[in-house]
Amino acid sequence: MTNKRPMTFEANENVLCFHGPLLYEAKILKTDWRVLDPPHGDEGACYLVHYRGWKQTWDEWVPExxxxxxxxxxxxxxASLKESYPGKKKTVPKTSTSTESSDRGKKRAKDTSVDKEEDFTKRPEIKVPIPDSLKAQLVDDWESITKNQQLVPLPKTPNVVxxxxxxxxxxxxxxxxxxEILQEVLAGIKAYFDRCLGNMLLYRFERQxxxxxxxxFVGKDxxxxxxxxxLLRLFVQFPMLIAHTSMDQDSINALRENLVDMLKWMQKNHKDLLLSEYENASPAYQSIVKS
Structure with missing residues (x-):
């Protein structure tokens, strides 16, 4: 039997909640004692949370x-997590020397922005649930690199390929x-990884x-x-990446099924795929990064 101590949080309480490596504002809808990640997890205090500004489909039970x-x-x-984690760069609108053309430009830009937003909200939504043990890995990953100033030793074995x-x-x-579908999915994951790593998947401390x-390794992907x-960081980004494609619902469903299955496989084989300890960055490396 689990020794049920008083819960830290209460229903209707506003909290910050990890989703992947970042913290988001959330509201606790319900509290309970349950096993979130059977058969590996233990029973503990859990909370049904709703992320502020997210659809209800993202509501989930999370451990304390x-x-x-x-x-x-x-x-x-x-704020520190958001600053450290790679994301989209803001674009600065171009200015015009003509007031009239500037006004027209602003109107077109606004209309285009609205159109893009409407198109985005109409696109099929994909939710890729990440097992809690892998979410914990993402948090440890962030702490090792941004707080402890450690690095993943490269080249990594096994690599993504x-x-x-x-x-x-x-x-x-x-x-x-x-x-055939599996082959396409795996080829797509590799293509996304090669395209996104340098722009989206690196923390600031890793860029050097x-x-x-x-x-x-000039000739290697x-x-x-x-x-x-x-690769695990890429899975966190997939919902956003796929939302900006023209894939139909059937293709998205097939992709999601394969992504979820692969995450479960990675969870079972995490000792062979993921680091338990990161390497310390040398003083010379730290000096270059700080400068």
Whole structure:
């Protein structure tokens, strides 16, 4: 029997909640004692949370370890996480010397922005649930790099290409159906990884490492150098990435099914795919980054 101590949070309380490596404002809808990640997890205090500004389809039960009190210290931590984690760069609108043309430009820009927003909201939504043990890995990943100033040793073994091949063999042994679809999905994951790593998947502290490693391995793709830690970060970004494609609902459903299955496989094989300890960055590296 679990020793049920008093819960830290209450229903209707506003909190900060980890979703992937970032903290988001959320409201606790319900509280309960349950096992979130069977059969590996233990029973504990859990909370049904609604993320502020997100659709109800993103409501989820989370363990107490993912929730933080809404206070100044944790709000500062949220801001630090957001600043450290790679994201979209803001674009600066161009100016015009003509007032009339500037007004027309602003109107066109506004109309275009509205159209894009309407198109975006009409696109099919994809939700890729990440197992709680892998979410914990993402949090540890962030802390190791941004707080402890450590790095993933590169080139990583197994790398992303090798991980995708391992998963392909796993599905082959399971006599999985729709092998052609699986091949397309894995090829798509590799393409997304190679396209996104340098722009979206690196923390600020890792960027100098990226510059250095690309000089050493000029003829290789990023997916042949980086491994599961950065692949897991890509899975966090997939809902946003896919929302900006022209995929139909059937294609999205097939992709989501394969992504969810692969995450479960990564969870079961995390000891072979993901680091338990990161390497300390050298004083010389830290000096370059700070300068």
């Amino acid at each position: 370890s993912r929730a933080l009190k809404m206070n100044e210290a944790n709000l500062a931590k949220q 090798e991980i995708l091949d391992m998963y392909r063999e796993f599905k082959k042994d399971k006599k999985a159906k729709s092998d 490492q990226y510059v250095d490693i690309r000089k050493r 990023d997916s042949e150098i980086y491994g599961g830690e950065h």
